[in-house]
Amino acid sequence: MPESPEVQALADDLDERLRERALVSVDVLEFRMIKTRSRQPSTLIGRSVASVTRHGKMFDLDIGDAHLVVSLGRHGWARWGEGESPSDDSATPAPALATLEFEGDIRLDLTDSGGWVSHSLWVVDAASDVPSVAGLGPDPAVAHYTRADFDSAFAGRRKQLKAVLEEQKSIAGIGNAYSDEILFAARLNPVVHASELGTDELDRLFEQTTGVIRSAIDARHGIPISELKAAKVAAMMVHGKAGEPCPGCDDTIRDFAFASTTAQYCPACQTGGVIL
Structure with missing residues (x-):
């Protein structure tokens, strides 16, 4: 399961590559991962990413006036582009459950290598609208943790x-x-x-x-x-x-x-x- 050190590194990489880039397409292959059925990720097309941050084990794309919050679950991860090789020498790359394309021909695949869907996506006005974000305790990674x-x-x-x-x-x-x-x-x-x-x-x-x-x-x-x-x-x-x-x-x-x-x-x- 991805934990805060790896999710922080992922969020930092996403922030560096996606900041100020507009979302141009969304392809969701596994609709069970979408937890806000009345607000689909496709409603964010045309909006630009303001920042990418981390909340516990989740990351958050601040995009337009909304937030796309992603929980990686137990087996979820992300990869850039098509056919990026995993580093663990596995014969078969984890399948992509959703693909987000951004201007500049940048593609982000959300993958899951488990036997069940553990990824979750929310489109919300604020990250704290996601119950699992709102319920998080203090984070020992931050400087103000006491x-x-x-x-x-x-x-x-x-x-x-x-x-x-x-x-x-x-x-x-x-x-x-x-x-x-x-x-x-x-x-x-x-x-x-x-x-x-x-x-x-x-x-x-x-x-x-x-x-x-x-x-x-x-x-x-x-x-x-x-x-x-x-x-x-x-x-x-x-x-x-x-x-x-x-x-x-x-x-x-x-x-x-x-x-x-x-x-x-x-x-x-x-x-x-x-x-x-």
């Missing part, structure tokens, strides 16, 4: 740390991969409840929540969008590394079931040797 913002998400919560990190109404933009990375960097058990943490542990978690996300955003800046997914995978310390040696000790990274997916952790570094 310790008070963090404490409001964690302090006293009888909820597992990993679940809180992925809870978009508490903290925006973090998913399965970066929650694993944050908890490893903070050397914290992913399933312990936030209410059980001491002051020093909360301090570490705050520092790593902001540090991991901001460092990843800096590292992804300027990487072509066709290479962002591979760059994310390559940068992971524990996520997706089950069975490999821990980068912080002599133990082995392990899997555990979390929600509808799997996550990774180091028993020696994070759980006192307990196998989850």
